[in-house]
Amino acid sequence: MISDLSIRETDVMDAHLLRTFVAVADTGSFSTAAQRLSYTQSAVSQQIAALEADLGTPLLTRRPVALTPAGERLHRHAQLILVRLAAARADVARAVAPPGRLALGLTPLAWTGEVAAALARIRAEAARLRTSVLVGDRDRIVTAVATGELDLGLVDGFAARSDPLRLPDPGGARAVGVAEDAAVVALPAGHPLGLRAGLDLSDLADAYWIDAPDIAPLSRLPVDGLRAGLSYRGADVPTLVGLIAAGHGLAVLPARVVTAGSGLVGVPIKTPRLIHRVEMLADRSGQRLAALLDPTAGP
Amino acid sequence: MISDLSIRETDVMDAHLLRTFVAVADTGSFSTAAQRLSYTQSAVSQQIAALEADLGTPLLTRRPVALTPAGERLHRHAQLILVRLAAARADVARAVAPPGRLALGLTPLAWTGEVAAALARIRAEAARLRTSVLVGDRDRIVTAVATGELDLGLVDGFAARSDPLRLPDPGGARAVGVAEDAAVVALPAGHPLGLRAGLDLSDLADAYWIDAPDIAPLSRLPVDGLRAGLSYRGADVPTLVGLIAAGHGLAVLPARVVTAGSGLVGVPIKTPRLIHRVEMLADRSGQRLAALLDPTAGP
DNA sequence: AGTCCTTACGTAACTCGTAACCATC
DNA sequence: GATGGTTACGAGTTACGTAAGGACT
Numbered sequence: 001m002i003s004d005l006s007i008r009e010t011d012v013m014d015a016h017l018l019r020t021f022v023a024v025a026d027t028g029s030f031s032t033a034a035q036r037l038s039y040t041q042s043a044v045s046q047q048i049a050a051l052e053a054d055l056g057t058p059l060l061t062r063r064p065v066a067l068t069p070a071g072e073r074l075h076r077h078a079q080l081i082l083v084r085l086a087a088a089r090a091d092v093a094r095a096v097a098p099p100g101r102l103a104l105g106l107t108p109l110a111w112t113g114e115v116a117a118a119l120a121r122i123r124a125e126a127a128r129l130r131t132s133v134l135v136g137d138r139d140r141i142v143t144a145v146a147t148g149e150l151d152l153g154l155v156d157g158f159a160a161r162s163d164p165l166r167l168p169d170p171g172g173a174r175a176v177g178v179a180e181d182a183a184v185v186a187l188p189a190g191h192p193l194g195l196r197a198g199l200d201l202s203d204l205a206d207a208y209w210i211d212a213p214d215i216a217p218l219s220r221l222p223v224d225g226l227r228a229g230l231s232y233r234g235a236d237v238p239t240l241v242g243l244i245a246a247g248h249g250l251a252v253l254p255a256r257v258v259t260a261g262s263g264l265v266g267v268p269i270k271t272p273r274l275i276h277r278v279e280m281l282a283d284r285s286g287q288r289l290a291a292l293l294d295p296t297a298g299p
Numbered sequence: 300m301i302s303d304l305s306i307r308e309t310d311v312m313d314a315h316l317l318r319t320f321v322a323v324a325d326t327g328s329f330s331t332a333a334q335r336l337s338y339t340q341s342a343v344s345q346q347i348a349a350l351e352a353d354l355g356t357p358l359l360t361r362r363p364v365a366l367t368p369a370g371e372r373l374h375r376h377a378q379l380i381l382v383r384l385a386a387a388r389a390d391v392a393r394a395v396a397p398p399g400r401l402a403l404g405l406t407p408l409a410w411t412g413e414v415a416a417a418l419a420r421i422r423a424e425a426a427r428l429r430t431s432v433l434v435g436d437r438d439r440i441v442t443a444v445a446t447g448e449l450d451l452g453l454v455d456g457f458a459a460r461s462d463p464l465r466l467p468d469p470g471g472a473r474a475v476g477v478a479e480d481a482a483v484v485a486l487p488a489g490h491p492l493g494l495r496a497g498l499d500l501s502d503l504a505d506a507y508w509i510d511a512p513d514i515a516p517l518s519r520l521p522v523d524g525l526r527a528g529l530s531y532r533g534a535d536v537p538t539l540v541g542l543i544a545a546g547h548g549l550a551v552l553p554a555r556v557v558t559a560g561s562g563l564v565g566v567p568i569k570t571p572r573l574i575h576r577v578e579m580l581a582d583r584s585g586q587r588l589a590a591l592l593d594p595t596a597g598p
Numbered sequence: 599a600g601t602c603c604t605t606a607c608g609t610a611a612c613t614c615g616t617a618a619c620c621a622t623c
Numbered sequence: 624g625a626t627g628g629t630t631a632c633g634a635g636t637t638a639c640g641t642a643a644g645g646a647c648t
Contacts, residue, residue: 011385011446012318015311030603043639045604050638055388057395062603063647070394077387077471081380086310088376089354095369096356147310172376329628342614344628349613361628362622 015085017051018078020044021059025075028065080169083146087171087283090148094284103150105134105141108215108235109254110154110278114179135235137214139168145281146171153281158183158221158252158274165279173281182255183274184266188247191265198270201226201252210249212240221252222272314384316350317377319343320358324374327364379468382445386470386582389447393583402449404433404440407514407534408553409453409577413478434534436513438467444580445470452580457482457520457551457573464578472580481554482573483565487546490564497569500525500551509548511539520551521571 023033024044034041052059059071067075102122106115123131134144138155145153146169153173157165167175185204187194201223208229211218215235218226229249232240237257244251245263254276258266322332323343333340351358358370366374401421405414422430433443437454444452445468452472456464466474484503486493500522507528510517514534517525528548531539536556543550544562553575557565 011388012314012381013384013388015314019311031601040640041603042605042641046638049604055391057391059391065603070391073390073394074387077383077390081383081387082311084376084380084383085312088373088380089310089312091372091376092354092356092358092369095372330626339615340628341616341630344630345613348629364628 013051013054015081017047017054018074019082020047021051021071022075022078022082024048024060024065025067025071030062030065083143083169083171086147090146091172091283094148099151100129102129102131102152103134104131104152104154105136105144105150106154107138107141107156108135108237109257109276110156112179112181112254112256112278115154115278118178137235142168142170142281145173145283148283151283154178154278155281156254156276156278158216158276160222160273161275165277167279167281170281171283173283175279175281177277178280179278181276182266183252183269183276184255184258185269186241186244186251186253186258186264186266188245189263189265194265194267196267198268200271201269201274202271204250208249210240210243210251212251215240216251216253222274312353313350314380316346316353317373318381319346320350320370321374321377321381323347323359323364324366324370329361329364382442382468383470385446389445390471390582393447398450399428401428401430401451402433403430403451403453404435404443404449405453406437406440406455407434407536408556408575409455411478411480411553411555411577414453414577417477436534441467441469441580444472444582447582450582453477453577454580455553455575455577457515457575459521459572460574464576466578466580469580470582472582474578474580476576477579478577480575481565482551482568482575483554483557484568485540485543485550485552485557485563485565487544488562488564493564493566495566497567499570500568500573501570503549507548509539509542509550511550514539515550515552521573 020033020037020039023037024030027033027036030044030048031041033039034044037044039047048060055070055074057070058068059074060066061068104119104122134141134150136144138157141150141153141155144150155165155167159165164175164177185193185199185201193199201221202225205225205227209218209226210230210232211228212232212234213219214233215237218228230243232243234240240251241257241262241264243249252269252274253266255266255268258264319332319336319338322336323329326332326335329343329347330340332338333343336343338346347359354369354373356369357367358373359365360367403418403421433440433449435443437456440449440452440454443449454464454466458464463474463476484492484498484500492498500520501524504524504526506525508517508525509529509531510527511531511533512518513532514536517527529542531542533539539550540556540561540563542548551568551573552565554565554567557563
C-alpha cells in the first residue's frame, strides 16, 4: 500500500518564499511587497535572494522589477501552490468543525432568475445559518471558494456551448453549470445593426467596444482583436448598460440583461457560437446546499 | 493589473512538515518515516506536533499510527501540493536549461504499434539526445512527468469512448490521446464464453478475475464488484497472458494483446462501453517532441 | 538628490539531535 | 522488557530588522 512516489528533500521549496515572490511579482516592487506582507524591504530582498539561490537562477530583474522567463514560470506555479495550500488548511478546518454559516459569492452577471429562486430555497433550508453574500470578479470568487472563504460561488462567462468555463484552479471545489442564456451583442436601441438577425463577432473588430474587466472582460472572450474604446472599472451592471445605451460602445452580454426598457437591443452572435453560462463552485461543505441550486430540483 | 488575491500569512503551511506528514501517513510509522527522510524519529515527532499545532487539530492517531479524518483530508491535499512544488522547480530548471536528453516513460500496456513507430520518429529527430525509457505503473509515470523526471509519458487505461482517462494531477503537463483500441475480456482459448459475440461485464461478477495492479488494476475499471481470484504483481504482460491462458482467471485487456498464438480469445465488452486508450503526457520541454507522436502527422 | 534594492551585522527564534521518559504490546 | 512515540534541553543555524552602501533616474 506504500506508494514510493517519494519527494526528495531538494524538491521542497519554502512556501513563505513563494508567497513573497508572488507579492513582489504582483506589485512590481520589493518595498510595496514588503509593506503588504509586513516585512522590512530588506527581508524581502533576502527572501528573493534565498529563492533565487535555491533555484539557481535569477527570477526577477531589478530596476525595473520584472519577471525573468524562469520567474514567469515560477509565478504561474507559485500562485496555484499558494491557493492549494490555503485550500488544504480550509479543508482541514472544515473537517474539524463544519462552518455555521453560509458564505455565498457571485460575479455580477451570475445573478439570474434561477439563481434568485435557488438562493430563496437555500435560505429556507438553511434558515438558521448566518448568510453572507459577496460580489466580486471571477478570480476573486474562485479563489475565495478554493480557500474556504466562501462556501458557494457562482461565476459566469462566455463559452462555446459544450465547453466548460475556463476557470483558474478551484482548489478542491467542483464546478457545475446551473444556468445558460444566449450571448448577444448589446447595442443602443435604434442602432442600425440592431435590425440584423445575427452577427459575426469578428466582423465587429472595427467597432468601439466597452471593456468592463470586472463584469465581462473583453480579453476573456474567445475572440481576438476587439479594441476597447472605453474601459469601465466597476461591478455595477446598470451603469454598464447605461454606457452602452448612451452610445459609448458595444459589449457582449447575456440576453436577459438586454430587456425592454434597458435602452438596448441585443443581436444574437452567429460566430463564434457562444453562450453565457453560470457555473456553481462548491467545496465539500457546500455540496449539500449545492444540491438545492440544481435547476432540475424544483420545489 | 494587481490581483488582490493575497494569501494571508496564516494560510501558508511549511512544506517540509507536509512532506514529513505524508511520509508518516504512507509508512504508518514515525520511525520508518524518519529513516526514509534521514531525520531522527524525534525530529519527525516534533514536526508532526508542529503541524498539528499549526492546524489546531490532531492529524494522526498514535499506536496504531493512522490518519484522523482531518488527517485524511490533509493527506490528499499534501500529496498534490508536494508534486506541484516539485513540478514548479522542474519547470524553472527547464526554463533555464532545456534538458539535453529525452526521458520517456510508459505503462506496460502503452506500447502499441503507433507508439513504436512514433518512438522511431522521435529518435530520428532527436538522434543527438541521450534517450532513456522507463516502464512503471501509472501513478509513477504521471508523477515523474509532473516533476520533470520524465520528458514524455505514455499511460494507458480503460474508459468510456468520450471520457479522458482519470489521471492524478499531472502538474503542468498536458494529456493527449494517441491510440485507441477495443477493450476485451481475455479468456483462455477454448473457453465456452469465447464463442459469445459480446459480454456484459457485470454478468461476469461471479467469474474469477486476475488483478494485475501494475498492468491493469481491476480497481480502476469503471465497474464494481469484480472479485480477484489471483493477484499478479509485476509488469510483464506475457506472464499475465500466460496466467490467463492457463485458466487462472480473466482480465480486461486491449484487443491487440489477444493475438493469435497468445493462447487467448478476446470477447468484446458490450456494457459498459469501454475502450482502451493510450494518452501522452508532456511538459513544455516535451511538447515539441510530442508533435512527433501525433498519429495524424505521418512521416 | 532621491528612490529603491543590496549587503553587513547583531539578535532572536527556530530546528534538529541527544538523551531521558513514558506508553503499549 | 522490547518497541515506538514524546518531552527536555542545548548547540547550530536561520531569518529578520537596523543601518550603511550602491546603483540608477
